[in-house]
Amino acid sequence: MSDQKNRQKTVPMLTYWTHRYVLVLLASLVILAVVSGISMQLRTYEHIYNLLEMRAEQLSDSYTRSGDNTSFRERMRYEEVERPRFGPRITDVVQVADAQGNVLTLIKDKGPGRDSPALNKLSARHGEVLAGEKVREKLYIDSQTWLRVGVPIIKDGVAVRALYISMPARNILLETRRLYLALALLTGIITLAGWLVLYHLSRRLTRPLREIAAAAQCIAGGRYDPELPDNVKEKELQQLVTSFRNMARQLKQLESLRTDLLAGVSHELRTPITSVRGMVQAVHDRVVTGDEADEFLRITLNESKRLQQMVDELLDFSAFEAGAAPIKKNVIDIKSLAEEVTRQMECSPEFTGIVFELLTPGEPVWVKGDAGRLRQILLNFFNNSRKASATIIKITLLLEKSSIIIDIADNGKGIAPSHQPYIFERFYRGFGGKSGKQGLGLGLTISRLLAEAHGGNIALIHTDGEGTAFSLTLPLAEEG
Numbered sequence: 001m002s003d004q005k006n007r008q009k010t011v012p013m014l015t016y017w018t019h020r021y022v023l024v025l026l027a028s029l030v031i032l033a034v035v036s037g038i039s040m041q042l043r044t045y046e047h048i049y050n051l052l053e054m055r056a057e058q059l060s061d062s063y064t065r066s067g068d069n070t071s072f073r074e075r076m077r078y079e080e081v082e083r084p085r086f087g088p089r090i091t092d093v094v095q096v097a098d099a100q101g102n103v104l105t106l107i108k109d110k111g112p113g114r115d116s117p118a119l120n121k122l123s124a125r126h127g128e129v130l131a132g133e134k135v136r137e138k139l140y141i142d143s144q145t146w147l148r149v150g151v152p153i154i155k156d157g158v159a160v161r162a163l164y165i166s167m168p169a170r171n172i173l174l175e176t177r178r179l180y181l182a183l184a185l186l187t188g189i190i191t192l193a194g195w196l197v198l199y200h201l202s203r204r205l206t207r208p209l210r211e212i213a214a215a216a217q218c219i220a221g222g223r224y225d226p227e228l229p230d231n232v233k234e235k236e237l238q239q240l241v242t243s244f245r246n247m248a249r250q251l252k253q254l255e256s257l258r259t260d261l262l263a264g265v266s267h268e269l270r271t272p273i274t275s276v277r278g279m280v281q282a283v284h285d286r287v288v289t290g291d292e293a294d295e296f297l298r299i300t301l302n303e304s305k306r307l308q309q310m311v312d313e314l315l316d317f318s319a320f321e322a323g324a325a326p327i328k329k330n331v332i333d334i335k336s337l338a339e340e341v342t343r344q345m346e347c348s349p350e351f352t353g354i355v356f357e358l359l360t361p362g363e364p365v366w367v368k369g370d371a372g373r374l375r376q377i378l379l380n381f382f383n384n385s386r387k388a389s390a391t392i393i394k395i396t397l398l399l400e401k402s403s404i405i406i407d408i409a410d411n412g413k414g415i416a417p418s419h420q421p422y423i424f425e426r427f428y429r430g431f432g433g434k435s436g437k438q439g440l441g442l443g444l445t446i447s448r449l450l451a452e453a454h455g456g457n458i459a460l461i462h463t464d465g466e467g468t469a470f471s472l473t474l475p476l477a478e479e480g
Contacts, residue, residue, distance in 0.1 A: 014202050022195045029190055033183035041176045045147070048169070049136050052149040056165045060153045063096060063105075063163065093166040096153070097122055099130055104161070122164070123150055129162040138169075145169040208237045212244055224252035253422070269310065272303035313442045320449040327453050331477045332371050333364040334404055338395060341378045351386060357394040365397060365404050366477040369454045374474075377450055377458075380443045381408040381470060388412030388468065402476055407461065409469035415460075423460065424448050 096105035101122055125135045129150040139146040148166040152159035208229040215226030228245055232238045279296040282288050288296055319326070342358050345351045367374075378395075385393045390412030398405040415423060424444050448458045456474040463469070 012206075014199070014206050017202055018195060018199050021198045022191060025194045026187070026191050029187040033180075033187050037176065037180050037183055040179060044175065045169075048147055048167075049149060052147065052165050052167065053134060053136075053151065056149050056151040056163055059094065059165070060151050060163045063153055063161075064155055092168065093164075095122070095164040095166075097126065097162050097164070099160065101126060122162075123148065125150065126162055129164075130159050132159050139166070205234070205237075208232050208234075208241060212240065215244065215248070219248060219251060224248055224255060253425075269307070272307050276300050276303050276307075313446060316442075316446050320446065320453075327370045327373060327450075329368050329370055329454075331366055331368050332374075334367045334369075334374065334406070334474065335360045335363075335365045335397060337371055337374060338378065338397060338406065341375055341382075342395060345379075345382050351382070354386060354390060355392050357392065359394070359396045361397060361399050365399060367404060367454075367474050368477040369474065373450045374454070377447045377472060378406075378408075380447045381472075384443065385410035385412055385468075388414075390467070403456070404474050404476060406472040406474070407469060408472070409461075409467060411467040414463040414465050414468050420460065420463065424458075 094105070094107040095103055097103050103122070123129070123135060123137060125133075125137070128135055129152050132152050132154075134152075135150045137148045137150075139148055145168070146166050147169050148164055150162055150164045153161040153163055211227070211229045215228055218226035226248060228241055228248075232241055279300045283293050283296050338360065339358060342356045345354075346356055382393060385408070388410065390410035392411045394407075394409045396407040396409075398407065425441075444458070451458045451472060451474070454474055456472065459471050459473075461469040461471050
């Protein structure tokens with residue numbers, strides 16, 4: 001139920017990231033547009049205030065030179081200064097007031113709001129202007145915004161009157177609205193273009209992932225040769241594709257090993273069981289008697305031992321896979337152990353005709369390990385050499401500074417190059433001796449696990465048509 005809910009909540013990566021990118025891009029552009037619009041609006045207001053102040057200062061000088069209100073009105077018709085680019089005249093309303101607050105001159109254009117008492121009323125900061133300061137004000141009259149500046153009229157170095165210029169800000173606001181509209185349109189265009197670019201890039205990026213997901217479904221369905229994307233340029237995706245391809249190849253190999261194992265184990269177990277059953281039945285029914293019956297019992301015992309060995313291998317492997325393999329480590333002389341195992345094999349009927357050559361150091365070689373498990377490793381090497389039709393098995397102990405290297409070389413049939421990468425794989429039975437595939441394919445796997453449990457390792461040194469050589473490396477026991 002939980003898995004079903006999780007599947008229902010998932011969305012394609014392409015949709016997930018493009019939606020979030022568009023939201024982030026849109027939010028960023030909106031914030032940028034708002035900040036830019038406010039900044040430009042403030043700069044526009046600043047520009048208009050500067051123009052008004054410039055005009056007011058010029059009119060103040062004209063008023064001082066004219067000497068009376070009539071002459072001042074006449075001079076205003078001929079004096080032109082810079083006007084704002086928004087269109088309206090900056091001399092919409094001009095006021096001149098004395099120190100007592102009396103309006104001496106009032107010049108205004110025709111238009112809405114110009115007769116408003118609030119506009120004709122002097123500034124509350126009239127005293128600051130008479131003190132020689134310049135003032136800037138923003139008035140809200142009849143739902144309109146007006147800008148007003150006040151400058152002093154200086155005569156003989158003293159501010160005797162104040163001059164005010166007011167103008168409506170409607171054109172500024174109109175231009176600001178146009179600016180916001182342009183910014184909104186630009187934001188939409190950039191967002192759409194960004195989404196299209198990201199959609200294309202995301203689709204290209206997720207294509208290998210979609211193909212890998214489809215390949216995973218194929219593997220889940222039992223097909224181990226799925227189609228994978230080629231020519232992936234992104235390094236990380238290329239590594240993912242390569243790793244997935246290697247995984248599929250290994251899974252195919254493991255599936256082949258599993259199938260081969262089932263057939264092999266069935267055959268390996270059925271053959272001795274059938275043989276034991278037939279021989280015991282013959283002895284029980286008195287079909288054979290005397291020496292022949294004894295021979296049948298001997299063969300039955302050997303087949304039972306073979307069955308026991310296969311069962312032991314399976315149990316050992318299961319224990320190692322579960323991390324519960326019993327390893328009883330003691331300080332032992334690996335030289336004496338190698339000599340003992342070699343002598344036992346020389347006396348074994350199975351190794352008749354095989355010559356053992358043992359080269360060891362003169363002094364004991366102490367390692368910390370399980371004597372029974374180390375014996376198992378050596379016996380596995382010897383049995384593999386016997387199955388490979390070897391007539392000579394050479395064991396060499398090489399003492400290093402902190403380890404002992406045991407080389408086991410034979411002159412039997414080598415391992416084919418196609419089989420060499422898989423010889424340590426579990427259940428791999430791709431090479432054998434006279435009878436081809438033999439055993440469960442766990443011998444070398446268990447041997448390597450045992451070596452690693454002792455802090456050592458097993459490696460294939462070389463193999464060809466003239467023989468095979470393995471090395472077993474073990475750490476020396478610490479002194480004291």
